[in-house]
Amino acid sequence: MTMPGPIDFYFDFSSPYAYLxxxxxxxxxxKHGRAVVWHPFMLGIAMQGEKTFPLTQYPLKGDYSRMDFxxxxxxxxxxxxxPADFPKLTLGASRGFxxxxxxxxxxxxxxxxNVFAAYxxxxxxxxxxxxxxDIAEEVGLDRAAFMGxxxxxxxxxxxxxxxxxxxxxKKVFGAPFFIVDGERFWxxxxxxxxxxxxxxxxx
Amino acid sequence: MTMPGPIDFYFDFSSPYAYLxxxxxxxxxxKHGRAVVWHPFMLGIAMQGEKTFPLTQYPLKGDYSRMDFxxxxxxxxxxxxxPADFPKLTLGASRGFxxxxxxxxxxxxxxxxNVFAAYxxxxxxxxxxxxxxDIAEEVGLDRAAFMGxxxxxxxxxxxxxxxxxxxxxKKVFGAPFFIVDGERFWxxxxxxxxxxxxxxxxx
Numbered sequence: 001m002t003m004p005g006p007i008d009f010y011f012d013f014s015s016p017y018a019y020l021x022x023x024x025x026x027x028x029x030x031k032h033g034r035a036v037v038w039h040p041f042m043l044g045i046a047m048q049g050e051k052t053f054p055l056t057q058y059p060l061k062g063d064y065s066r067m068d069f070x071x072x073x074x075x076x077x078x079x080x081x082x083p084a085d086f087p088k089l090t091l092g093a094s095r096g097f098x099x100x101x102x103x104x105x106x107x108x109x110x111x112x113x114n115v116f117a118a119y120x121x122x123x124x125x126x127x128x129x130x131x132x133x134d135i136a137e138e139v140g141l142d143r144a145a146f147m148g149x150x151x152x153x154x155x156x157x158x159x160x161x162x163x164x165x166x167x168x169x170k171k172v173f174g175a176p177f178f179i180v181d182g183e184r185f186w187x188x189x190x191x192x193x194x195x196x197x198x199x200x201x202x203x
Numbered sequence: 204m205t206m207p208g209p210i211d212f213y214f215d216f217s218s219p220y221a222y223l224x225x226x227x228x229x230x231x232x233x234k235h236g237r238a239v240v241w242h243p244f245m246l247g248i249a250m251q252g253e254k255t256f257p258l259t260q261y262p263l264k265g266d267y268s269r270m271d272f273x274x275x276x277x278x279x280x281x282x283x284x285x286p287a288d289f290p291k292l293t294l295g296a297s298r299g300f301x302x303x304x305x306x307x308x309x310x311x312x313x314x315x316x317n318v319f320a321a322y323x324x325x326x327x328x329x330x331x332x333x334x335x336x337d338i339a340e341e342v343g344l345d346r347a348a349f350m351g352x353x354x355x356x357x358x359x360x361x362x363x364x365x366x367x368x369x370x371x372x373k374k375v376f377g378a379p380f381f382i383v384d385g386e387r388f389w390x391x392x393x394x395x396x397x398x399x400x401x402x403x404x405x406x
Contacts, residue, residue: 049262049263050262050263050264051261052255052264059252059376060252060374060376061377061389063374064374064376068389068393071396072396074406075399167263171266171267173262173267174264186264187392189392189393190271193278196278203274
């Protein structure tokens with residue numbers, strides 16, 4: 001018996017729908033016996049190529065999106081408080097994730113969940129590397145090692161290359177983005193179709 | 204007993220997701236005893252203000268969207284063939300809809316469904332007023348009267364004013380867009396939440 005392939009989950013720590021998607025994908029993956037492989041990337045890089053902007057910056061779609069983040073969170077019973085300062089550049093958290101996942105992918109996911117919650121529940125400034133280091137410490141990592149790693153040229157280069165792979169090779173243009181068995185699903189609101197896709201083996 | 208309010212359905216005849224949404228909203232409205240009031244508008248006017256573009260014109264999102272139109276149509280078992288020539292300016296069909304709905308709103312919806320199918324199933328050029336007049340004739344309307352109406356200044360002005368009301372007052376920035384009991388839902392993929400909203404009376 002071959003292990004079924006994982007669900008690749010592409011996200012930016014600053015994306016509200018990616019945060020919501022991170023909650024929604026879990027039970028679906030479990031139901032189908034699929035692992036979820038988390039891939040932080042820089043949504044801003046994709047936006048440059050697409051000439052798109054953070055949702056809240058559109059004149060009409062902005063207000064709608066703020067309402068919809070909140071309504072969709074309540075619909076799925078996910079704790080959510082829209083951060084006053086949005087969006088954030090989350091390079092440090094993303095590099096940190098990459099460094100942790102080298103040694104311990106499960107620990108990296110625990111860290112990522114806490115980073116999301118720090119921003120979208122507690123309203124903490126996750127662009128501040130000291131705050132991100134607090135989160136690393138909370139999940140049992142050495143603060144000094146973490147601080148050193150996220151500023152190391154090697155990790156910076158590795159993350160840059162990973163973002164390029166995500167955007168230019170995998171053609172991921174939004175977040176959350178899921179790829180499973182080669183099939184691509186953009187948006188927390190496509191997880192229903194992803195679920196059905198795995199149930200039926202496509203349609 | 205008060206009649207429950209209708210579901211206002213805002214669409215552009217050239218929008219694939221609006222076409223799909225027009226199929227998906229019907230059974231949901233019926234289940235809740237709600238009428239669907241169809242409102243054609245010019246999505247291009249909203250896009251000008253938002254600085255957005257037809258989905259297929261984005262470098263990466265474009266290819267994804269074409270795949271997703273088709274996959275979502277198959278998911279809902281809705282006949283769909285992406286038109287080779289996309290998008291189309293559908294002023295004539297929209298003005299025609301408005302004129303028909305003055306006398307007979309149900310006939311106007313029948314006409315609208317046939318315009319959508321002509322474009323998204325049969326691949327006809329619905330920017331061609333002669334083709335739109337064929338569709339009007341098929342639903343029993345007088346061709347000459349229809350052709351006169353869609354070119355009348357009065358109908359042109361009424362449609363212009365209706366589009367302005369939709370975009371600038373109702374703040375409709377995309378299609379399909381649904382408003383029911385004052386609650387706003389953008390996208391064919393929000394009809395599930397709309398359904399649940401009417402079931403629970405909100406959350």
